[in-house]
Amino acid sequence: MGLTMGDPAVKVQLFRFIDALPALKDATSVRRHLREFLDEAGAKVPSWMNVAVDLAPEGSMRAELLAATATWAATNMARRFIAGSDPREALQTVLRLRQRGIGFTADLLGEAVISEAEADIYQQSCLSLISGLVGSLDDEPERPGIDRGFDGPVPRVNLSIKLTSLTTDFDALHAEATAAAVCGRLRPILREAQRLGAYVHVDMEQYAHKDLTLEIFRRVLSEPEFLNWPDVGIVAQAYLAETFDDLKGLRDWAEARGTPVTIRLVKGAYWDYEVIHAQEAGWPVPVYTEKWQSDANFERCSRFLMENSRVLRPALASHNVRSLAAGLAVAESLGVPKNAYELQVLHGMGEPIARALVASEYRVRVYTPYGAILPGMAYLVRRLLENTSNESFLKASFVDRREVDDLLRNPEEVGTMLGIRRRTKATPAVVIQAPFCNEPLTDFTRRPAREAMLAALKRVEGALGRTYPLRLDGNEIRSTGTLDSTDPGRSSRLVGRFAMATADHASLAVRIAREAAPGWAATPASDRAAVLMRAAVILRERKFDLAAWEVYECAKPWREADGDVAEAIDFCEFYAREMLRLAQPVVRDVPGETNRIEVIPRGVAVVIPPWNFPLAIPCGMTVAALVAGNPVILKPAEQSPTIAWHLAEILGEAGLPPGVLQFLPGEGEDIGRALVEDPGVDLIAFTGSVKVGLEINRSAAQSRPGMDHVKRVIAEMGGKNAIIIDDDADLDEAVLGVVRSAFGYSGQKCSACSRVIVLDRIYEAFVVRLAEAARAVVIGQAEDPETVVGPLIDAEAADRIRMYSGLAETEGRVVARGNPGPLVQHGHFVAPIVVADVLPSARLAREEIFGPVVVVLRASDLADAIEIANGTSYALTGGIYSRSPANIERIRRSFRVGNLYINRPITGAIVDRQPFGGFKLSGIGTKAGGSDYLREFLLTRTVTENTLRRGFAPEDDPVGTESIGTGL
Numbered sequence: 028m029g030l031t032m033g034d035p036a037v038k039v040q041l042f043r044f045i046d047a048l049p050a051l052k053d054a055t056s057v058r059r060h061l062r063e064f065l066d067e068a069g070a071k072v073p074s075w076m077n078v079a080v081d082l083a084p085e086g087s088m089r090a091e092l093l094a095a096t097a098t099w100a101a102t103n104m105a106r107r108f109i110a111g112s113d114p115r116e117a118l119q120t121v122l123r124l125r126q127r128g129i130g131f132t133a134d135l136l137g138e139a140v141i142s143e144a145e146a147d148i149y150q151q152s153c154l155s156l157i158s159g160l161v162g163s164l165d166d167e168p169e170r171p172g173i174d175r176g177f178d179g180p181v182p183r184v185n186l187s188i189k190l191t192s193l194t195t196d197f198d199a200l201h202a203e204a205t206a207a208a209v210c211g212r213l214r215p216i217l218r219e220a221q222r223l224g225a226y227v228h229v230d231m232e233q234y235a236h237k238d239l240t241l242e243i244f245r246r247v248l249s250e251p252e253f254l255n256w257p258d259v260g261i262v263a264q265a266y267l268a269e270t271f272d273d274l275k276g277l278r279d280w281a282e283a284r285g286t287p288v289t290i291r292l293v294k295g296a297y298w299d300y301e302v303i304h305a306q307e308a309g310w311p312v313p314v315y316t317e318k319w320q321s322d323a324n325f326e327r328c329s330r331f332l333m334e335n336s337r338v339l340r341p342a343l344a345s346h347n348v349r350s351l352a353a354g355l356a357v358a359e360s361l362g363v364p365k366n367a368y369e370l371q372v373l374h375g376m377g378e379p380i381a382r383a384l385v386a387s388e389y390r391v392r393v394y395t396p397y398g399a400i401l402p403g404m405a406y407l408v409r410r411l412l413e414n415t416s417n418e419s420f421l422k423a424s425f426v427d428r429r430e431v432d433d434l435l436r437n438p439e440e441v442g443t444m445l446g447i448r449r450r451t452k453a454t455p456a457v458v459i460q461a462p463f464c465n466e467p468l469t470d471f472t473r474r475p476a477r478e479a480m481l482a483a484l485k486r487v488e489g490a491l492g493r494t495y496p497l498r499l500d501g502n503e504i505r506s507t508g509t510l511d512s513t514d515p516g517r518s519s520r521l522v523g524r525f526a527m528a529t530a531d532h533a534s535l536a537v538r539i540a541r542e543a544a545p546g547w548a549a550t551p552a553s554d555r556a557a558v559l560m561r562a563a564v565i566l567r568e569r570k571f572d573l574a575a576w577e578v579y580e581c582a583k584p585w586r587e588a589d590g591d592v593a594e595a596i597d598f599c600e601f602y603a604r605e606m607l608r609l610a611q612p613v614v615r616d617v618p619g620e621t622n623r624i625e626v627i628p629r630g631v632a633v634v635i636p637p638w639n640f641p642l643a644i645p646c647g648m649t650v651a652a653l654v655a656g657n658p659v660i661l662k663p664a665e666q667s668p669t670i671a672w673h674l675a676e677i678l679g680e681a682g683l684p685p686g687v688l689q690f691l692p693g694e695g696e697d698i699g700r701a702l703v704e705d706p707g708v709d710l711i712a713f714t715g716s717v718k719v720g721l722e723i724n725r726s727a728a729q730s731r732p733g734m735d736h737v738k739r740v741i742a743e744m745g746g747k748n749a750i751i752i753d754d755d756a757d758l759d760e761a762v763l764g765v766v767r768s769a770f771g772y773s774g775q776k777c778s779a780c781s782r783v784i785v786l787d788r789i790y791e792a793f794v795v796r797l798a799e800a801a802r803a804v805v806i807g808q809a810e811d812p813e814t815v816v817g818p819l820i821d822a823e824a825a826d827r828i829r830m831y832s833g834l835a836e837t838e839g840r841v842v843a844r845g846n847p848g849p850l851v852q853h854g855h856f857v858a859p860i861v862v863a864d865v866l867p868s869a870r871l872a873r874e875e876i877f878g879p880v881v882v883v884l885r886a887s888d889l890a891d892a893i894e895i896a897n898g899t900s901y902a903l904t905g906g907i908y909s910r911s912p913a914n915i916e917r918i919r920r921s922f923r924v925g926n927l928y929i930n931r932p933i934t935g936a937i938v939d940r941q942p943f944g945g946f947k948l949s950g951i952g953t954k955a956g957g958s959d960y961l962r963e964f965l966l967t968r969t970v971t972e973n974t975l976r977r978g979f980a981p982e983d984d985p986v987g988t989e990s991i992g993t994g995l
Contacts, residue, residue, distance in 0.1 A: 034071045040064040042408045045101050047910040049400055050755045054094035055085050061097060063912040102400060105407045108375040110395040114159050117397040128385045129393055130173035132185040132228055136398030136406055139759035140192045142799030149192040150212040154219050160184045161223040173390055177367045182258050184225035190240050191232055195803040199239040199472035200585060201813035206243050213247055221256050228291060231262035234301050234313040235472045241273065245280050260289030265325035266298055266314045274331055281338040289340040291371060292328050294321050309467030322350060322438035329354035333363050344371035346380060349435045365389055463604050465937055466596040469589045480585060483571035484810055487579060494524045495672050497532060500539045501685025510692055512669055515582040515818040516808045516854040522580045523669040528693035533701040536689040540631040540658040541707050543686035548628045548656040552610035555654045556603035561681035563599035566592065573642060573673060580669050581641045582809040582817040587772045594643035597938035599650050605961050606654040619975035626965040628656030629739055630709030633702045637715045638820055639775045641667035646674055647955055648712040655964035657710060660689045662699055666820050668692040706733040710964060712741045717948050720744040741963050743950040745875040746903030748933055749782040749896040753909030754789050761908035762796045768932040769881040770804050770859055773816045778904040778934045781876055783883045784892045790885050794863045798842040801861045806847045816879050818854040825855040828878035832860055839865040839882060867895045889914055893921045903945035906933040925949065
C-alpha cells in the first residue's frame, strides 16, 4: 500500500481490481483485469508493477503465480478488516478481543438484499449469530471493563444490523409498507436478543434511509414488549447537518419512553456518495462539504450526548484522536462516569488508539464485520479508501507523520483559517444568463413531498370525469362524437370525456395554422423562447397536480409521473435556450461581400405523441416546433388526452397566441391520417409504434395536389433493448438494474429492457437471482406508492401481453411469473414474467412486446453477446454490466444503439445529459433533448450581399478577416 497509494489514479484502479477480484475465477481473468485496471491509470503506475505484470504473460506459470499472489494478498488484507468468514472464525476473533479487554459488535456483511428470500436469510443469520455467540460466551469469565457498566451488567453479545437488509425495497416513498415489512422481520430478532440477554444496534446508511430508519426504530421500541428494554441503540452520523436536531428528537422520545437507548456517534461512511448523488439529482447536499465542519459537529453532538447520558447513552466511534479527546474531556467536566459510555473503533483500524484507551480504563468496543469475502469486498474497499484518504486522521498521523499540534487543532479554528484563505481569492466574474440546469426530481424520501403528492391526488380525484372540447384558434369546439379516457387500473372510472375531432376539423385546423404561420415565424426568437420559459414556471408550480393526473389517466407510479413532469420542464427550459443560440446567424464575411447563414421555420407542424410519456414527449415535440417558429396541431394519444389538454392550457397561459396551437383529440385512423395527408402540413413529429411510424413516412412522402414542398417526418419508434451481463459483473447491481429497466412503468417504455444476454459462466447464477428479484416486484394500483408494476394502458395492450405470456411456455423456461390476483377484475393487469433459455431467433427475442416481459439469452462469450444484441431490427437503447475496462471499451465500439448505458439501468434519459433517440427501425437518428434536435424543425438558408459599389466598400467592411457569430 505504501508503494502504490501515493497517486489517486493508481489507488482507484487498484481498489477497483480488489472489488472485482472475487468474481474472477481463473488466473487468466485475474491477470487480464489487473493489466486493464493498471492501463486505465496510465503512466502513473509504478514501473516495477508494470514489469511484474508484463513478465507474467497469459497462460504462463508466472501468470498463475501472479494471480495466486494477488488473490492471497487481497484476501489477507480483507482479513485485516473482516473478523471471519463464518461464525467459528468470528468467535475466535471475539475471544481474542475479550482477552485484550475489548468488547465487540458483530456486523453481518452482504448488505444488498434483492429478494424476500435473501431478506429471510439475513434475518435467520442474525438470529443464529445471537444464539450461537450467547451460548459460546456464557462460560467466559466476566471482564468488568467491558461486561459491567455504571448501572449493571453490559450484554456480552452485541449485534449491529441494517434495517435495509430486512426487506427487498426499503423506500420512504412507501414508508408504511416498508415499515411493516421491516418490523415483521425485526421483532423476532429483538425478542431473541431480549430473551438471551444480547444487545442490538441499528446501523445508519444513506441519507435517503435516515428518517425512515429513525421512525421504525422509535416505533418498534415504543411497543409494549420492548418498551422497558434498554439494550438497544442506533447510529447518528455527524457529517449530516440534520443530526443535531435528530438527537434532540431522540432525547425527547427516550424521555417519554422512560428507558434509555445507546447512540453510536460516527462521522459517516458515505460522504462521496451523498455529495455526488445530491449534485446529480439537483438536491441540497445533506452532508457537510468540509471535513472540519463534520469534526466540529461531532464535538457538538458528543457534548449533547454527554449532557443527556441519562437517556442517550453515548458511544463515540472515531479514529480521530482530537474527536475522541474532546468527548472525553466533556464527560470529565460534566462528571459522567467512565463506565457510563464507551468508545468504538473499526476492526483492523486504529488499534494503537484502542490499546491506549483500554490502558486508560475506558470501555472500548470494536465494530467487527464478518462474512464471506465476496460480499465483504465492498466493505473492504470503503475501509481502504478511509485508510488512504488525504484527510484520514490515521493516514495523517501514522503515515504522513503530521505535527501533533495540527492533528489536535480545534476544527472551528481550522474553519476560520480556511475562510480567511478563501476570502483572499479573487471574486469570479458574474454570469449574466443562467445556464440550463435540469429540473430536480422530487425527493419522495422527504415527508413534505409525500404529503404534497397525496394532497394532489385527492384534488385531482375530485376533478375526474369532466367533459373537454376541441380547441381551434383559441375557441372551444364541441362535436357529436366523444372519446372517453378511463383509469387503466379501474376501467370503470372516467378520467375525462373529450369531443372527438373529425377529418373536417383536421382540415380547418391546418388552415388556421397556415394563417398564423407568417406572424409566428416573424415573432422574434427571444419572444418565442419567453413563452417556453413562462410555461416552465407554470409546469413547476403545478408539478404535483400534473403528476397526479398521470397517475389516474396513464397509471404512472409516483416517481415515474414526477420524472415525466420534470422532463417536460427540462424541454421547455432547454429548447428555449437552444433557440436563442440557433437564432444568431453565422457570419462569413469577406471584403466586398457579407454572408449570413440563418435558420427559418419549416411551416405547419403536426405533433402525434404517445401515451407512455403523456406530458414529456408531447411537450418536447410541441415546444420544439413552437420555439422554432412553426404553428402546431397537437393530436394527443387517445389514451392520454387529459394531460395533453393541460399542456395546451399551460402554453396558452404562458402567452402563446390562439391560432398557433390547435388541440385536436380523436382517433388516429381518422384525424391522424387526415393530418398526415393534408398538403398544407410541412412537418410531422411522431413517436409511437414501428407500424404506424413507417406508414406515416410512406404517406408523407407522396406528393399530392397543392403541395409545393417535401414533408419532413421526425419519427421515433420502438425498441428491442438488451442488457449484456459480463462474467465479472457485480450481480447485485446487474440484477437490480435489469429489474428497474424491465419492469419500471410495467415495461411500457420504448427504452425498457426486454432482453438480457448473459455470459455462460454466470448464466445460471444470474437467472436464479433475477427470478427471485422479479418475484419481489410489487403489483398494484398506480396511486399506491409501493407499486412498481401497475396496470397496462388498455385492454388491447393487456391481451397482447397475455398472448406473449402464453408463447413463453413454448419458447423458453418461465422462471418467474407475478400474480396480480383480484386486481384483474378492476383494470388491465397482467402478470410480469421472466423467461430463460430463449433462443435469439425466437419471437420473444425479436418482436417488440411493450410490457413486463423480459427474456434471458445465453452467450458463449462477449463476441457472441454483441452479435445477439445487434441482431434485431432495432437500435434504441442498450447496456452492459461489466468490471472489465477492455470489455467496456469493446462495447462502446460495437454495440450499435442510440443510447448506451454502462453499469446502470438503461431507462431514464435526462435532457441535455443523455439526448434520446435511436436508428434502424427505432427512428431516424434524431436525439430529443439534444443540441441538434431543434434543427429538425428548421430550414437553413444563406443570404449573400455584394457590398462593393463602383469599386468602393462600406468603411466598416472587414478587409482580409473572417468573423463568426457565436451566439449569446
